[in-house]
Amino acid sequence: xxxxxxxxxxxxxxGWTAASLPFLAWGVASIKKQIVEAPERRMLLxxxxxxxxxxxxxxxxxxxxxxxxxxxxxxxALLFGPAAMxxxxxxxxxxxxxxxxxxxxTTLGAxxxxxxxxxxxxxxxxxxxxxxxxxxxxxxxxxxxTLGDLATYVVTxxxxxxxxxxxxxxxxxxxxxxxxxxxxxxxxxxxSEGLLTxxxxxxxxxxxxxxxxxLGLNIGAGVQA
Amino acid sequence: xxxxKNLAMWLAVVALAVVPLWVVERxxxxxxxxxxxxxxxxxxxxxxxxxxxxxxYEPWFEPLMEPASDEIASLLFALQAALGAGFIGYFLGGAxxxxxxxxxxxxxxxxx
Numbered sequence: 001x002x003x004x005x006x007x008x009x010x011x012x013x014x015g016w017t018a019a020s021l022p023f024l025a026w027g028v029a030s031i032k033k034q035i036v037e038a039p040e041r042r043m044l045l046x047x048x049x050x051x052x053x054x055x056x057x058x059x060x061x062x063x064x065x066x067x068x069x070x071x072x073x074x075x076x077a078l079l080f081g082p083a084a085m086x087x088x089x090x091x092x093x094x095x096x097x098x099x100x101x102x103x104x105x106t107t108l109g110a111x112x113x114x115x116x117x118x119x120x121x122x123x124x125x126x127x128x129x130x131x132x133x134x135x136x137x138x139x140x141x142x143x144x145x146t147l148g149d150l151a152t153y154v155v156t157x158x159x160x161x162x163x164x165x166x167x168x169x170x171x172x173x174x175x176x177x178x179x180x181x182x183x184x185x186x187x188x189x190x191x192s193e194g195l196l197t198x199x200x201x202x203x204x205x206x207x208x209x210x211x212x213x214x215l216g217l218n219i220g221a222g223v224q225a
Numbered sequence: 226x227x228x229x230k231n232l233a234m235w236l237a238v239v240a241l242a243v244v245p246l247w248v249v250e251r252x253x254x255x256x257x258x259x260x261x262x263x264x265x266x267x268x269x270x271x272x273x274x275x276x277x278x279x280x281x282y283e284p285w286f287e288p289l290m291e292p293a294s295d296e297i298a299s300l301l302f303a304l305q306a307a308l309g310a311g312f313i314g315y316f317l318g319g320a321x322x323x324x325x326x327x328x329x330x331x332x333x334x335x336x337x
Contacts, residue, residue, distance in 0.1 A: 005287060009282075059302070066265055204320075
């Protein structure tokens with residue numbers, strides 16, 4: 001989902017940066033508030049960031065014959081609310097843009113918006129919806145992480161299609177092409193991310209029940225897939 | 226029970242990564258052309274697609290620093306994964322140990 005350095009026209013680069021900034025400010029405020037309220041959550045916050053670090057470094061092969069990577073932002077979104085993932089995702093994307101020439105500074109705003117804003121918000125909303133429908137918490141976590149991951153790649157496809165509409169078929173034709181590259185490749189990877197997120201949730205729920213309490217998750221019954 | 230489920234989920238993750246290596250067949254290369262490269266990055270494919278849709282588009286900014294080679298790039302990706310996995314391992318290891326100590330101590334705690 002990394003749009004490469006310089007591969008968004010200037011006005012798109014500025015626009016997506018402007019769109020991401022309020023979420024980053026919201027996220028920083030949200031993290032500060034949570035750390036003041038419960039300083040012991042700092043370590044767990046680190047786990048949320050670390051999970052995104054690991055998963056976004058793993059380039060996995062997919063059935064389409066290309067490689068892509070999960071995002072790992074669902075876990076943190078469920079633990080700390082979706083806004084908190086914006087600054088954490090920014091750190092991951094900045095590391096990759098500066099040191100790895102993976103993504104870029106001019107495309108950072110767009111990449112933050114897809115990976116660190118839309119993905120976490122979709123994950124959080126899906127978790128709420130499945131919980132409200134009385135789905136098991138394991139299913140809620142799985143669907144949240146899977147669909148959040150997939151949403152990130154759909155957004156990347158939208159961003160590219162908007163910037164580069166097909167000369168004949170327009171935005172939709174272009175979107176189909178980019179979604180064919182990103183979203184299709186991502187389906188099995190998103191499932192992997194969902195499973196891995198459930199696995200780490202199981203571990204956290206078993207060994208850190210007191211830290212998870214008070215985070216607004218219904219893990220009382222334990223997270224089971 | 227729960228550990229069986231966890232194991233099944235781990236196996237599914239591994240299968241999802243390994244099966245494509247088997248299933249995907251290399252498309253026939255055009256005569257005279259180089260063999261088709263499999264399992265390249267989706268990001269690169271998107272860049273090539275931009276080149277197809279908008280051939281006149283010129284990237285207007287270059288990365289400030291590029292890894293000196295593919296080996297250096299994989300070193301940095303491995304470092305990224307190691308930092309994340311290391312932290313998670315440290316946290317979970319501490320939590321598992323704390324839980325075990327608590328359980329060992331709890332019988333005496335309940336009967337003071």
